[in-house]
Amino acid sequence: MSDTTQNGPMLAADGTTLKRSLARSLRREKTRALLLISPLLFFVFLSFIVPIVSMLFRSVENSIVQDTLPETVVALQSWDAQSGELPDEDVYAAFVRDMLVAIDEKTHTRLGSRLNYEETGMSSMFRRSGRQIKRLDPVEDAPFKDKLIEIHDGWGEVQTWAVIKTHSVQYTDGYFLNAIDMQRTVDGPAVQPENKQILIQLFWRTLQMSLIITGFCILLGYPVAWILANLPMRTANLLMILVLLPFWTSLLVRTSAWKVMLQQQGVINDVLVWLGMVDDAARLIIINNQIGTIIAMTHILLPFMILPMYSVMQTIPPTYLRAAKSLGASNWTAFWRVYFPQSVPGIGAGSILVFILAIGYYITPEIVGGTKGVFISNRIAYHISSSLNWGLAAALGTILLAAVLILYWAYDKIVGIDNVKLGG
Amino acid sequence: MSDTTVDGAFVQFDRVQKSYDGETLVVKDLNLALPRGEFLTMLGPSGSGKTTCLMMLAGFETATHGDILLDGQPINNIPPHKRGIGMVFQNYALFPHMTVAENLSFPLEVRKMGKSDREAKVKRALDMVQMGAFGGRRPAQLSGGQQQRIALARALVFEPELVLMDEPLGALDKQLREHMQFEITRLAHELGITTVYVTHDQTEALTMSDRVAVFDDGRIQQLAPPDQLYEEPTNSFVAQFIGENNTLEGVISKISGDTCVVRLDNGDEIDAKPINVSAVGDRTKVSIRPERVEFNKDRLNPDAHLLKAEVKEFIYMGDIFRFRLSVAGNDDFIVKTRNAPDAVRLTPGQTIDIGWLAQDCRALDA
Ligand SMILES: Nc1ncnc2c1ncn2[C@@H]1O[C@H](COP(=O)(O)OP(=O)(O)OP(=O)(O)O)[C@@H](O)[C@H]1O
Ligand SMILES: [Mg+2]
Numbered sequence: 110m111s112d113t114t115q116n117g118p119m120l121a122a123d124g125t126t127l128k129r130s131l132a133r134s135l136r137r138e139k140t141r142a143l144l145l146i147s148p149l150l151f152f153v154f155l156s157f158i159v160p161i162v163s164m165l166f167r168s169v170e171n172s173i174v175q176d177t178l179p180e181t182v183v184a185l186q187s188w189d190a191q192s193g194e195l196p197d198e199d200v201y202a203a204f205v206r207d208m209l210v211a212i213d214e215k216t217h218t219r220l221g222s223r224l225n226y227e228e229t230g231m232s233s234m235f236r237r238s239g240r241q242i243k244r245l246d247p248v249e250d251a252p253f254k255d256k257l258i259e260i261h262d263g264w265g266e267v268q269t270w271a272v273i274k275t276h277s278v279q280y281t282d283g284y285f286l287n288a289i290d291m292q293r294t295v296d297g298p299a300v301q302p303e304n305k306q307i308l309i310q311l312f313w314r315t316l317q318m319s320l321i322i323t324g325f326c327i328l329l330g331y332p333v334a335w336i337l338a339n340l341p342m343r344t345a346n347l348l349m350i351l352v353l354l355p356f357w358t359s360l361l362v363r364t365s366a367w368k369v370m371l372q373q374q375g376v377i378n379d380v381l382v383w384l385g386m387v388d389d390a391a392r393l394i395i396i397n398n399q400i401g402t403i404i405a406m407t408h409i410l411l412p413f414m415i416l417p418m419y420s421v422m423q424t425i426p427p428t429y430l431r432a433a434k435s436l437g438a439s440n441w442t443a444f445w446r447v448y449f450p451q452s453v454p455g456i457g458a459g460s461i462l463v464f465i466l467a468i469g470y471y472i473t474p475e476i477v478g479g480t481k482g483v484f485i486s487n488r489i490a491y492h493i494s495s496s497l498n499w500g501l502a503a504a505l506g507t508i509l510l511a512a513v514l515i516l517y518w519a520y521d522k523i524v525g526i527d528n529v530k531l532g533g
Numbered sequence: 534m535s536d537t538t539v540d541g542a543f544v545q546f547d548r549v550q551k552s553y554d555g556e557t558l559v560v561k562d563l564n565l566a567l568p569r570g571e572f573l574t575m576l577g578p579s580g581s582g583k584t585t586c587l588m589m590l591a592g593f594e595t596a597t598h599g600d601i602l603l604d605g606q607p608i609n610n611i612p613p614h615k616r617g618i619g620m621v622f623q624n625y626a627l628f629p630h631m632t633v634a635e636n637l638s639f640p641l642e643v644r645k646m647g648k649s650d651r652e653a654k655v656k657r658a659l660d661m662v663q664m665g666a667f668g669g670r671r672p673a674q675l676s677g678g679q680q681q682r683i684a685l686a687r688a689l690v691f692e693p694e695l696v697l698m699d700e701p702l703g704a705l706d707k708q709l710r711e712h713m714q715f716e717i718t719r720l721a722h723e724l725g726i727t728t729v730y731v732t733h734d735q736t737e738a739l740t741m742s743d744r745v746a747v748f749d750d751g752r753i754q755q756l757a758p759p760d761q762l763y764e765e766p767t768n769s770f771v772a773q774f775i776g777e778n779n780t781l782e783g784v785i786s787k788i789s790g791d792t793c794v795v796r797l798d799n800g801d802e803i804d805a806k807p808i809n810v811s812a813v814g815d816r817t818k819v820s821i822r823p824e825r826v827e828f829n830k831d832r833l834n835p836d837a838h839l840l841k842a843e844v845k846e847f848i849y850m851g852d853i854f855r856f857r858l859s860v861a862g863n864d865d866f867i868v869k870t871r872n873a874p875d876a877v878r879l880t881p882g883q884t885i886d887i888g889w890l891a892q893d894c895r896a897l898d899a
Contacts, residue, residue: 431593432626434613436640437691443614446639450630 161510168503171281174273177220178207182277190271190295200270201253208242226498227283227292228272234263271295284504308488308505315485316512318403319467325407326414326463327456334418334455339427352415360409364476367405371396371477397479405477410466414459421455457524465513485509542566542602543727544590544695549599551585559585561751563599567729569694572721574730576738577748578774583731586748587697590729592616603695614643619688619696619726623703625680627672633659633683634668640691658690661720678709685717689724696721699731714741735775739763747771764822767808769897772820779823779866782899785815792891794838795819797861803838804891809898816899823855823867825893828885829877839886842866844879854878860887 175182180203188196211217221235241260258265275295283293290306291298337345355363370376373392381387395401433443471486492502544567551560560582567573575583588594590601592613600607608616628636637655659665662682672680681701688696702710718741721728732738738745739759747754755762755771766772783797793807795817810817827833846857853869856879860866870876
């Protein structure tokens with residue numbers, strides 16, 4: 110439509126040209142603005158988007174089997190893992206050829222570690238067999254089937270080849286299955302053996318404890334924010350410094366301080382024993398378990414609850430309470446019917462902040478959580494730095510991210526995200 | 534109870550004092566009695582303690598000294614929500630998270646009224662302020678004038694006998710304000726409510742009230758019906774504060790009954806009515822309204838004292854003429870006359886005689 114009007118001689122100086130020149134000048138402005146923030150965008154992209162995308166990718170990526178044992182994978186295609194019989198000689202021959210290359214490039218141990226996530230013992234099997242396979246000649250020493258079984262019993266087990274075959278795909282949901290206590294077998298997804306099921310439980314615990322911590326933060330933070338918002342400016346500022354004080358101390362120091370406080374020989378137990386409220390022989394165990402994590406994290410996350418609450422409460426004029434009372438509402442009714450609903454956006458904002466921070470918290474549970482009080486992020490850290498199972502760590506991280514997004518979405522549906530106010 | 538209780542008063546302030554900081558009295562010795570059904574306005578400059586008085590009556594501030602009586606009972610110890618006093622706040626204080634109807638229904642709910650009764654009353658209150666169609670809206674979706682009406686309806690819906698309003702029309706434009714002034718007085722009289730109304734707009738005070746209490750410096754300077762307040766101010770603050778006023782300063786030189794002679798600072802003498810001067814030699818400010826000054830030669834009383842005046846300015850205002858004169862050293866002496874066929878038009882530079890009836894010229898405190 111705009112084309113036809115543009116061609117009309119009458120309309121040369123009309124809205125169309127105006128629109129175009131406006132668009133041009135706006136575009137110039139936008140480009141300039143974009144250029145100004147481009148270093149920041151670049152930084153955000155590099156430090157934020159790229160790692161997340163790479164993590165998402167890592168949680169499904171699985172080319173190691175195919176890359177290390179290309180011929181074996183092809184040869185295994187004609188083998189039926191459910192037949193209960195070992196593969197044919199050509200699979201073994203292909204395997205030896207692949208292994209010789211891999212040993213040369215020293216990649217076979219990595220493959221061993223990868224397969225070890227799926228079947229315990231694979232790592233050492235690959236390492237030990239590697240030394241002997243190295244001496245074989247791919248042509249003269251054939252056939253290999255018996256020789257390999259002699260080198261290690263594992264090569265004579267159907268399960269070994271089944272694992273290699275199942276995990277030879279380029280992209281796998283295996284890590285995600287592992288992350289929810291399942292595994293991929295030749296028969297498809299199956300539940301992990303009972304003694305290996307810890308992750309779902311850990312997810313639940315993380316969610317539950319984060320909710321409990323958020324709840325405690327609301328209970329403790331609301332009165333503080335209320336007092337802050339209703340005190341005269343000068344006193345409120347002084348108190349605000351106290352609220353912010355924890356930010357000036359290192360997180361590690363604060364958490365360690367809790368360790369001192371909560372120990373069985375620690376300050377709290379000492380005081381309780383001294384007061385006679387607790388028997389010396391039955392000192393409370395409030396550290397290295399869930400209680401310890403909840404106490405320390407509530408304290409550490411409390412400012413994140415108080416600040417948004419305070420900024421919302423500050424904008425509620427005291428006349429509303431007066432108006433409610435003049436209309437006949439008792440103090441409690443005036444608070445509950447008039448003040449509280451107006452402070453809900455503050456609670457919402459604080460809760461989202463605290464909950465999302467809590468669900469991914471790492472340091473504090475690590476220090477005071479013992480084994481029962483750790484979070485899923487501690488497990489992620491373990492897989493990244495100790496077991497080196499980055500795929501599983503990535504899958505766990507992805508699930509965590511998805512969980513937060515779903516909760517955020519649910520919150521938006523129920524409460525409405527525009528009801529959340531972080532600042533006045 | 535106090536011996537100064539006024540019989541039949543519905544609301545009474547009895548020697549009430551209020552201090553916020555323990556150093557200065559914001560309200561000094563307030564005595565005030567309202568009969569049932571009266572519309573009383575508290576008028577005064579900013580900071581004169583009007584809101585403070587209202588807040589003490591509503592129960593949000595406590596009197597430092599003295600009693601406030603409601604229907605003969607002291608209410609100092611009754612919490613605000615039990616006083617049953619309707620209140621309209623300056624910024625309306627409509628609850629933003631409730632609809633208009635919920636706002637109105639709130640005082641009924643806290644009184645545990647049944648749902649059908651509530652709905653009937655809310656509807657009636659909304660109709661009363663001509664806002665029947667707006668029950669489902671949020672306060673933020675209403676204009677200032679509409680919010681004002683809702684605030685009024687909310688203060689009246691639970692049928693309080695006493696309603697307090699703190700500058701309820703302050704935020705409205707002139708036309709709407711005049712309309713609402715009319716609405717408020719109409720409602721107050723129809724429903725027979727006792728009203729205490731605070732404003733610093735004197736026109737509002739004069740047009741709406743049965744009586745006006747002029748506040749200054751924490752005291753009531755004068756408490757009188759509007760006409761009396763305008764025509765017979767009892768001190769120079771009230772004379773200055775209400776309406777337009779000319780002031781001349783001098784000393785009493787002769788006093789007898791209800792007339793006196795004042796010698797102005799330039800030596801001229803004028804006739805006046807002594808109000809709060811008592812003896813020859815007292816310093817005084819005489820006050821005279823512009824429209825009571827006579828300058829038509831034919832109507833001047835030659836026996837009375839006259840003053841020479843120089844015309845400084847002529848201001849044509851359509852229905853009236855205004856002249857600014859220089860009289861006895863006062864360059865801001867204003868006179869007015871109606872734009873009638875026989876009206877005298879003075880020209881700047883002209884020197885004339887002016888005079889007045891002695892009872893229109895009030896000798897007040899200096
Ligand atoms: N909460 C308070 N604390 C301390 N001083 C106050 C407080 N409220 C009012 N004052 C002081 O008391 C005096 C009277 O205030 P008040 O609000 O009653 O005046 P007002 O007559 O209503 O004035 P305005 O017309 O401006 O509303 C003022 O000097 C004010 O500074
Ligand atoms: Mg005020």
